[in-house]
Amino acid sequence: MTKQMKECMMRNPHTDIVHAGEEIRNPYGSVTTPIVQTVNFYFHDTTELEEYYKEKKDLTDLGKERYPRFKYGRTGNPTQQTAEKKLAAIEGGEAALLTSSGMSAVTAALLDLLSAGDHLVIVGDPYFHIKEFVDRYLSRWGIRADYVPINDFAAMEQAVRPNTKVVFAETPTNPHLRVIDLAKSAAFCKERGLIFIVDSTFATPYNLRPLEYGADLVIHSATKFMSGHNDVIAGAVIGRAEHIVRMRESLEIMGGTIQPTIAYWVIRGLKTMGLRMDRHNETSMRVAEFLHKHSKVKAVYFPGLPSHPDHEIAKAQMRGFGGVVTFEVETLEQARKVVDAMSIPKIASSLGGVESLISVTAMSAMAYYFMTPEQRRERAIPEGMIRFSIGIEDPEDILADLEQALEQI
Ligand SMILES: Cc1ncc(COP(=O)(O)O)c(C=O)c1O
Missing domain, CATH: 3.40.640.10 (Type I PLP-dependent aspartate aminotransferase-like (Major domain))
Structure with missing residues (x-):
């Protein structure tokens, strides 16, 4: 052969x-x-x-x-x-x-x-x-x-x-x-x-x-x-x-x-995409489950959670659910506090890298410059929404960082 x-x-x-x-x-x-x-x-x-x-x-x-x-x-x-x-x-x-x-x-x-x-x-x-x-x-x-x-x-x-x-x-x-x-x-x-x-x-x-x-x-x-x-x-x-x-x-x-x-x-x-994605998939699932149970978190958007509207479709189609988790706290001020308090992810608008990145969705260029709060509401972008692109850092460290950041609100 x-x-x-x-x-x-x-x-x-x-x-x-x-x-x-x-x-x-x-x-x-x-x-x-x-x-x-x-x-x-x-x-x-x-x-x-x-x-x-x-x-x-x-x-x-x-x-x-x-x-x-x-x-x-x-x-x-x-x-x-x-x-x-x-x-x-x-x-x-x-x-x-x-x-x-x-x-x-x-x-x-x-x-x-x-x-x-x-x-x-x-x-x-x-x-x-x-x-x-x-x-x-x-x-x-x-x-x-x-x-x-x-x-x-x-x-x-x-x-x-x-x-x-x-x-x-x-x-x-x-x-x-x-x-x-x-x-x-x-x-x-x-x-x-x-x-x-x-x-x-x-x-x-x-x-x-x-x-x-x-x-x-x-x-x-x-x-x-x-x-x-x-x-x-x-x-x-x-x-x-x-x-x-x-x-x-x-x-x-x-x-x-x-x-x-x-x-x-x-x-x-x-x-290294396969290796990285295995890690992204695993850590983001753990982060989503952690956030889902957290008393200060209002909502979690992650297709790996049974509560997600497309969970069954995602389960049938996808090998893993990806490395991004979106979640919501009560207000814009709280979202800013959580993001500012985190030490591992950098505040940046991209996603998908080995380094964790985090952003307040209402402060993304599109939402911040082009949309009024009413338009954000229409597009289902709550003021307290946070998008977390989870890198390949140690999952325990990421969870501990989130825990301490959520304690600040
Ligand atoms: C889903 C999606 N498609 C396309 C693009 C555009 O890609 P690029 O920034 O590489 O031009 C982006 C960028 O964020 C994206 O998130």
Whole structure:
């Protein structure tokens, strides 16, 4: 059996996450994927250049993804390509596109799929810059969106129009950590010929693989759990090659290409994603249970708790419930006191890294600058809400830190 055949037989995600997509033989016998830090790839003669163009055109015409070689850095790089092969393998997709941020993954996907006058349905509460992109920018081309509550299929039915092209959902959502019923949503979209996109940033392909449930495309902010160390901004779209090849072309034009060094950092981060997610999953479950029983905590939002509205869906779909726990104390003043009193998590708005981060939701940029208290209430963002992205620190230390912080109120 060749090493390649052995690789194909690997099934355990921990093994796939480490090895999938990477070459068996790297230059110089390097164990790690090389960072190919170049803008240009040269050709020995003009015949070679001509063959490159022909092969690229043939593959693109066939909807096939992989270019045989590279030409100019904005249109692809070997380190990026390796990261993409790994992402496609672990997400269970045909092809992947790695981008310079989660937002460039979202914009490349939506700009490729939608044309003037089209309509999309957005399920739940998307990340606020996605909402901004749709409402402030896509609307300039007459592309409109309707927002529907998660898992409300009657509302979805009502929202769909003859010009609807795309259904976009995030799961779990931020900050309420609602979980969409993927199989039901994918079937709904298939029956109506709609493209179903899932932003699975909070889940990661370790905890959830939306393509297996019938989603057409998966999007990630690879900035979060995928890279996992609060040191990289990156994004990804994964799905069928026919989609990815077109999105790659639009990204080449729009310029959201990832740098080779950053692509390497994504590969580096991904290698420990399985281990990190096991730890995130375990500690966040313990934190959620602790908070659920605490007398000063008004509510806990975590899909691992039986009290969560989507617990049964999450249990059936997900390997683990993720590393974010949202909870609520009585008032904004109390929330600020708890957050200020904690010593392990840093006050910061991102999530998904080895370092714990915490934020008062009503003081997030969106809620603080753009929403009145009434609007926050409408969007179910209580003043006392806290979002805790739980890192890989010792679980006992995290629980003790929470305990002492809650004693301050
Ligand atoms: C669910 C989700 N999708 C997309 C994004 C955008 O990702 P990035 O910050 O990498 O552009 C974010 C960022 O917080 C996010 O939370």
